[in-house]
Amino acid sequence: MNDFIPDPIRQGIARGWRIVDAARIEADQTLEADVVIVGSGAGGGVTAEILALAGLKVVIVEEGALRSSNDFKMREADAYPSLYQESAARQTLDKGIKILQGRTVGGSTTVNWTSSFRTPPSTLDYWRTRFGLDGFDAEAMAPWFETMEARLHIGDWQAAPNENNALLKRGADKLGIPSGLIRRNVNGCWNLGYCGMGCPTNAKQSMLVTTIPSALDHGALLVTRARAERFAIKGEDVEELLCTGLQADGVAPNGRLLRLRAKHFVVAGGAINSPALLLRSNAPDPHALLGKRTFLHPTLISAGIFPQRVDAYAGAPQTVYSDHFLHTAPIDGPLGYKLEAPPLHPVLLSTTMNGFGADHAAMMRQFPHIQGMLALLRDGFHEASPGGSVQLKDGAAVLDYPLNDFLWDGARRALLTMAEIQFAAGASAVRPAHESARAYTSWNEAQRAIAELPQALHMTRVASAHVMGGCTMAGDARLGVVAPNGRYRELANLSVHDGSLFPTSIGANPQLSIYGLTARLASGLAEDLTGQPAPRPGA
Structure with a gap:
């Protein structure tokens, strides 16, 4: 089937996209950019396109591999090991909750089920009253949701439900x-039903076939199979990101070191991985908030x-x-x-x-x-529902979520x-x-x-595909490590642009919430870094 479907990834590579597969490099490397973005999912993908369109030199680093429609065979045995965190077997610390998260270029947007909801107004109101996020009400966010809905073909599904x-x-x-x-978020969907294994027809408008190709067409560099280990921090600035190259299996290190240097860094590895990276980096956290308030929609x-x-x-x-x-x-x-x-x-x-x-x-x-x-x-709206906390176990991220x-x-x-x-x-x-x-x-x-x-615990089966929080955004430094403009409060040149910003869960599938929020934050960042109005995504 795939032989008859154009492959935008192969076409882009033929056009000369700049891609470094860290599994294939033979020596340590140092790369420089205006902005380094960690993660290529909903937050990282949106940010990469906006910053690249603004003329900034962008490097996107992704722990997973670059796959395309020609790799998506509609088989679970192929998809889970190659496209998901821990082969779709990620769990909470006590093994009480199974967690599905993407680990590939496009992140979870490559493997999700395409459900697209705006952040519920009641959630935004709660964030305003409890976390000081003024200016993030439904009316203020509507233009950003509209922009991303147009960019990603988000609309009513015309076929009858199965x-x-x-x-x-x-x-x-x-x-x-x-x-x-x-x-x-589909365009020309074949109504197959295998979205969770990667879309074999490129109908799903994931970051893999929308914002990442756009960013690469505008000069961005994509680094794959590279694990972001830690930031080197000096005073109030991040000097560089240290990454470990991975072997072809995308798991074991290959002994190669990548140093990524930039004027600004954006963390967009998703809840669990984003706070874990900052914890490994010993990022300043005066109120001990980092990794706390991580939510799952159990x-x-x-x-x-x-x-x-x-x-x-x-x-x-x-x-x-x-x-x-x-x-x-x-x-x-x-x-x-x-x-x-x-x-x-x-x-x-x-x-x-x-x-x-x-x-x-x-x-x-x-x-x-x-x-x-x-x-x-x-979860996250009651004192008896504080969520979980991201911790490090031998340097690896793990979520403790008591039930x-x-x-x-x-x-x-x-x-x-x-x-x-x-x-x-x-x-x-x-x-x-x-x-x-x-x-x-x-x-x-x-x-x-x-x-x-x-x-x-271990009696009731609990799962989740929605991970949120851990790098809470709030108007008050005592409530969140990230300010309302997306900047990490204690580091001058670091932002966070993903679902880890959410102060609570949202009560809806989170991808559109991440798209809208990070489009707003990335546009502000582009204006700060260039002094020019930010371009519209998809322009």
């Missing part, structure tokens, strides 16, 4: 629960078994949602949750659901008839809600992702059983 998503709407409608349709899973085929792997992965249970309590009250339907693929399903031996095999034989539902808990009774209360309510919706949609059985759960054949049975399930 059966996996239609069942969420059908069950919600029957119970009188309002739902909505999810906007997607996610609960429910599998509904239906008489008809669902084929949850086929078709646009996420097109229906419900925010009803985000609005049934105050934002700083008991944990609310967003409902969505995830795509299901064999490895993802089999490693997420509980069960062993014959029981697990029997469940997997029902794979074509399984509908998946997710509940994303909105407490406040969270378990939200988990139980979410599991009950999902089971009720699935039965209302016509499920013959519902199986919550919990070690003690089995397939329940009626809502009454499920209601009684879920009410009694012990909500505890």
Whole structure:
């Protein structure tokens, strides 16, 4: 199939893009630029394009490899080791939460499911009142969201929802629960459903096929398979970034050192990796805030078994949602949750659901008839929901995210809600992702059983694909290490441009929030560094 689809990465390389693959260099190197950007995901990609369009000499450094549509074979066995952090097996310190994050050029935008939501106004209001982020209300952010929506073809999905998503709407409608349709960042989508393995048709408007190519066409240099180890700091300035070259596997060091020097540095490695880099660098942190307040939208899973085929792997992965249970309590009250339907693929399903031996095999034989539902808990708005903290373990990043009774209360309510919706949609059985759960054949049975399930570490299956916080942006230095202009407060030539800036989780899939926020911050940075108005992304 890929032989008939133009490959913008191969075309760009043929045009003369400047790329250094650190896995292939034979000696240490020193590179210089106006700006070095660490990370090529949502924050780094947007920043790279804006700064390159402004005429600045930009270097983008990425730990993962450069892949393209010709590498995306729609196979989990290929995608997870090559495109995800820790082969899609990243976990919290206590192994209580499985975390999916991208690790490739384009970051998580290359492997996400294209769901695009603006930051909810209630979240922005909370940031203003609790973290002093004046001027970041919905009205002020709207032009930046509009800019990035136009740049990345974010719009309503025209096709009908696949059966996996239609069942969420059908069950919600029957119970009188309002739902909505999810906007997607796609252009010419083939409706395949394999977005999480890299888009083989280049329809997904990820950083891999939009902002990174634009930046490279405007003279930026891309460094791949290079691990950002630490900043060399002198006084209030970062002097250089020290990176380790990696072997072809993208994991083991190859013994080569890269020194990246610049007038300004931008950290955009994503929550977990960004605070970890600053921690390894011993960045000044007078209020001990770095790495704290890291949030996940801890996610609960429910599998509904239906008489008809669902084929949850086929078709646009996420097109229906419900925010009803985000609005049934105050934002700083008991944990609310967003409902969505995830795509299901064999490895993802089999490693997420509980069960062993014959029981697990029997469940997997029902794979074509399984509908998946997710509940994303909105963490960070209550004193009992402080999030986690990024720590270093032998220099590597790890997230400690304790699970407490406040969270378990939200988990139980979410599991009950999902089971009720699935039965209302016509499920013959519902199986919550919990070690003690089995397939329940009626809502009454499920209601009684879920009410009694012990909500505890390693019992309830919890996952996340949304990592936020750790480098909190706030109006007050006592609340955040980053100022409202994106500058790291204690270092004159360092900015942070990614989801680690969020003071809380946001209660929505975060990519558009990162796009809009970093477009604003990068435009301000471009004006500061050049003295000229910032160009519009995509110009």
